[in-house]
Amino acid sequence: MIDNTNKVAVIFGVRNDSSIAYDIAKKLHLSGCKIALSYLDDTKTEVLHLIKELGLPDYCAMQVDVCNETQIADFFQNVKLNLGSVDYILHAVAFGSQEVMCYSLPGSNIPAPNYLNIPFEDLMDSFNISAYSLLRIARVAEPFLVENASILTLTYNASQRVFPGYAGMSINKAALENIMLYLADYFRIKKVRVNALSPGLVMTTSAGGINGVRKLRRVGKLTAPLGNIDTGDVGNAALYYFSDLSKRVTGNIHYVDGGFNIMGIAIDE
Known part of the structure; x- marks a missing residue:
């Protein structure tokens, strides 16, 4: 087991006990x-319940809007005061409306929104939450980070390939990966490493509402050499980046998808 005794981790993006961020936490x-852990209005009850389940004090959770620099700064100040300087940051935050992602709802006869008609304002809101927030968090966190700290974000292979039901969100993931690369270079002086995990499709609460997800899981089961993954597989990979084992690894996109990303064609029954 990796020993992280006395290390401090700040985690953005836990929704409930099915989320990848919670398994990592x-x-x-x-x-x-x-x-x-950070939370929002709609995740507060779940996150506070999880905090209690882990036997942690209430000050280990705080409401934070990742688009609000003041709230992020207050969160890090609270962490510094109660837990200490920050060793690890997990950025597991993403949001895209149905119009941005261009998916139809399960059981609906209404066709998916058209990619050409993605509303600019919706896309910018999605970009702000899903991609730029990593840069904002890193900027606020810089004075709170120890040397050799590790920042980790979650991306998806749709940044490189076409997944019609993910459409506009793929723009955000491509931007997120680029931000990660430049942050890895920026933090070289403090020896802070910045990396990304690219998980395969996991049946989280957010993914479950997208039409076609279950078909993708069936295709993934057959196509990926090692089959589908679960949240635990992502958590295990994250623990490598949140340990001294990865202290010379930065700017990396680490696929945790059973090998799905290496395949040139989908295999289906």
């Missing part, structure tokens, strides 16, 4: 790490 906690 739980594994960090089990490794001895002190963790702090």
Whole structure:
């Protein structure tokens, strides 16, 4: 087991116990790490319940809008005061409206929104939350980071390939990956590493509402050499980046998708 005793992790993006961010948070906690979770109005009840379930004090969770620099700064100040300087940051935040992602709802006869008609304002809101927030968090976090800290974000292979039901969000993921690369270079002086995990499709609460997700899971089961993944697989990979084992790894996109990304064609029954 990786020993993260006395390390401090700040985690953005936990929604409930099915989310990837929660599995990572739980594994960090089990490794001895002190963790702090952000939440929103619609996730507050779930996150506070998870905090209690892990036996952590209330100050380990705080309401934070990742588009609000003041709230992010208050969060890091709270972490510094109660837990100490920050060793790890997980950025697992994303949002895209139905018009941005261009998907139809399960069971609906209404066709998916047209890619050419993605509303600019909706796309910019989505970009602000899903991509630019990594840059904003890194900017605010810089004075709170220890040397050799690790920042990790979550991306998706749609940044490189076409997934029609993910459409506009793929723009955000491509931007997120580019931001990650430039942050990896920026933080070279402090030896802070910045990387991204690119998980395969996981049946989280957010993914479950998109039409065609279950078909993608069936295709993934057959196409990926090692089959589909679950949140635990992503959590295990994250623990490598949230440890000294990865202290010379930065600017990396690490696929955790059973090998789906290497395949040139989909295999279906």
